[in-house]
Amino acid sequence: MKQARQFPRVIVTKKAARALKGGHLWVYAGEVMRLEPAADGRLAVDGDVVDVLEENGTWQGAGLFSPASTLQVRIVSRNANDRFDDAFWRRRLRWSWEHRKTTMGRRLLPGAEPDTNCCRIVFSEADGLPGLVVDRYEDVLVTQVGTVGMERLRPVIYPLLLDVLADDGVRIRGIFERNDAPSRAKEGLGAYKGWYEGIPGIAGGASAAAGAHVLAHENGIAYDIDLENSQKTGFFLDQKYNRRAVRQIADGRRVLDCFCHVGPFGLNALAGGASYVRFVDASQTALDLARQNARRNGWLEDGRDANKNVGFTCANVLEYLPRMMGDPTLPSAEGGPFDLIVLDPPAFTKSRRTIRHAARGYREVNEAALRLLPRGGYLATCSCSHFMTRDGLAQAVAEAAHGAQVQLKQVEERQQAPDHPILWGMPETHYLDFFVFQVV
Template sequence: MKQARPYPRAIVTRKAARSLAGGHPWVFEGEVLRLEPAPTDGRAAINGDVVDVFEENGTWQGAGLLSLESKIRVRIVTRNANDRVDEAFWRRRAQWAWAHRVSCMGTRALPGAAPDTRACRVIFSEADGFPGLVVDRYESVLVAQVGTVGMERLRDVVYPAVLDALAQAGERVDALFERNDSPARDKEGLPRRKGWWDGLPAPASSRVKVRENGLAFDVDIENSQKTGFFLDQKYNRRAVRELAAGRRVLDCFCHVGPFGLNAAAGGAELVRCVDVSQTALDLAAENARLNGLDGRVSFTCADVLDYLPELARDRSRLRAEGGPFDLIVLDPPAFTKSRGTVAHAQRGYREINYEALRLLPRGGYLATCSCSQHMTRDLLARAVAEAAHRANVQLKQVEERQQAPDHPILWGFPESHYLDFFVFQVV
């Protein structure tokens, strides 16, 4: 590199350089040979700093954010040597991120429904060039999760950049809530916390009403899972909605009811929503009332892993629950969060799909998914195929889907591809 850059340097191994050249944005702890001071002023790198990354042969590989307490030691933010990672840099990134959402979702709303960008992911971490930052939009409220020390140091630069990108597009934002209570922060040496960001006035309540696919949902952004709602399944829920007319639907792991309510809105004869959390079911019932669908949606508090076998064993219980069902939705939580437990998780996915397939008649439909990056598309497909073989049924694939495009998949970075969704018919 000919020009002197103002950042400290991380000298990395050839292995790390090969990985970066393939598009992966992470440098791991064991791949950093040494840290060197900035060539312009001799400044040593501190935790969260921007550092230039050089292969040991002197080849510049990019610039990234340093995490001294994490096994992921550097997260690349740019491979353009002309970039200066300053406030203008982050503002450009935020504008590009919002422009992407408008392009891929701005015209996809159902007729008469609000634009799909009214409830969407605005920033998706590395996939948008903000490593460790997630920002979701719920109408006029943003919910942010910061998971890295670099983004923690940049909060008061990055948040205004996101707000400005939305304001320039004519989008109103009244408040920003931080859900910085994820265990991922422990690995960065960051304290867990949640609360309203003091850069905007704090509203009186953390409950927000949002609309998705024309349906209203009461979202508790402070106490619900993740940032309050699972936005990544938006169009997968629409796919279920399109199949639901006249069917009896069983929505397993229903959370606050979005799959079940989409099915009811699509004309399902009956919907039974099942979740282990009574709190989630109470919100789901309220959401059904909000949409005038409570007459066709019922709720059961149960562990799905026990509930499905019980229905298969006891036909009177099945009838009492509204069955037999001819459309079953399986949207389980991630059964694995590490490579070491993938084999156990695969057995879990195989088991729940087997139990669901035992309940479906010929001609019935199964919508099933995995939301773990370690449970890859091929592993999920294999688990479902093994479940079908064990249940002695044949499956005809109707659709194969992924996460919504506001959760973009960055090629070269498989960690950004975490959701796979299949719809099958039993034949």
């Protein structure tokens, strides 16, 4: 190390040091051997920057300290010369924004908005800002803060991010905070949501008066996004390019969009020339928004709940698909027979303990879809849990094909969009796998 260190120290086990050397960024509570004060005698408190050292004195990096959490340290730097001042955080935010501009800035569809108009600007550990997620929806930012360190840094990070965007001519009218995730309790943090009031002239009264909705565009399709009540930050931006993959094979097909949420896969299918789309979701609220979005984009006439191109069904997909198999009249009544089925389920597992149960769920829902598809039909299917690995999902789909007595021809294998970057050494950042198959 080339500079005197003024930070409290966390001494970790050899196991933790090996993981950190391999690129992982977390130190678990069970891997902390002891805490030591800074040179001036100061002890670490919630959210402090701390040095992480192996017992032999080898420096492994500096991170944010979360004593109430099972993840006690999240590494933010492996450069001993870094100073954690405004310039450091501005640099991190600039790198994050430049990454989105580079990987997404020139991918826009003809006649559509730039892909950076709606994208994830900050993806936590993958961008060197652990515990912080920032999504952009046109002129509004939606943030999620999940760690005590980032909670303390909000008044620093938010203005810096606005400055970084303003340097590129991007003007933001408000920051809406969705700090209501249950996981915050593990950090000793309370839950809340609302417009951030800490920056004069930004958010606050004007944005609050306009409500917590924003009209956003993705792949040339307009969405009314409820920032306050929708899941996560309001929309699932990670599937942006996977939706385009569905659009590319939808022409002339009858599509069943399962777990449709507010309709983005089905609407992309319609944009690609699908002759019919049936939207299915267990949430009536989400389905109502899907209906509004179909109407907003001209695929549903005013005053009608359905027409010859679209239909909506509020149902649990895990029950709906078996009913479709058991009743030969139901597919036709629902707008089928379908020759393209999209499965975009919520995470079936959020822990390693339930992987086996989740694998059975993925197998069963994919087998039901495959039994409904004709030869030559297409299946788009995915998993959004890092615990269900790519190979685990592939095995579940292969077993589903065996059970349905069909063979699959792979069309595409995809992952999350590049605004949700995968950081090698941190498998937790790779959580979305997406396949497109043809039934042969």
